[in-house]
Amino acid sequence: MVLIISVFGHGRKCGKTTTVEVIVRELTKRNYKVGCIKKIHIENFTIDKEGKDSYRHAKAGAKLVATASPKEIAIIRKIQDNPVEKALELMLHDALDFVIIEGRYDKAKIKIPVARSYEEAKKILPMNFLFISSLTPEKFPSYLKVLHPLKDAEKMVEMIISQSNISKTSTN
């Protein structure tokens, strides 16, 4: 079973991507297979580049456009709704242990809000969360579990793993 984690915060530059990076790195070190989804709110966003061949294929009406290069394949799909659900669905063909969504996803089993201060955090806190990730943990009351993504990386990942039923033995 894949465990879904949502890492979300208020505004830009609050440390969301840093938090995702740290969690991915620590889980990967422990031999877990991790996938990531970046939620993007720009209406007409495309990862493709205008004028490129694959962009021209999509413009001509292709439902699915892929690039296949020696070390990477990318599949781009035009959709109408529910981007995160659709990305999750496609990822389930792989045997992943964790999927980390950068962006709010209320159905995630583990929620990790990211904020610079308690004032900011209050605007986004869900009913349940595992801990708060912050680059400035001193700006929070002491009764909250606040972890620093760079200093408390191991602690973060231990808490995440304790929520899963997956145990992995190092093959090194």
Place this chain on the structure above:
Amino acid sequence: MVLIISVFGHGRKCGKTTTVEVIVRELTKRNYKVGCIKKIHIENFTIDKEGKDSYRHAKAGAKLVATASPKEIAIIRKIQDNPVEKALELMLHDALDFVIIEGRYDKAKIKIPVARSYEEAKKILPMNFLFISSLTPEKFPSYLKVLHPLKDAEKMVEMIISQSNISKTSTN
């Protein structure tokens, strides 16, 4: 059953992407569902952009990285070998009628070489091909079936459809 078409040519700017565009557009017009794969030979190509959040996710070790925006999802997968086979495999989850590969793929049922002249074409012609696509058909001997992607679009697509067992009735 999906029908796989390989469109390939010698060198750049010979009309490969134009040929793919035309075929996609004409098939789409006739209500076929088409997917495209662009073969890229650059060893370390990534569709992602350095420094972007999804690029950072992959760098941290994520096996699969996705972007989920309102009208598009993209799934980027790091691989070791056989990019075209792997892209095809992932595309088979969708009910496509045709997959067009821009690049040489000898297992394709339909092969369409693209060339500017007979001299050029001779370097790449496979044993079997459906027709040659060329922006300069006058540079070929008359006994070869050479179609112009912009002038003979309908003819191209009729020949392709005649090779498939799929019949589609317009729903318009």
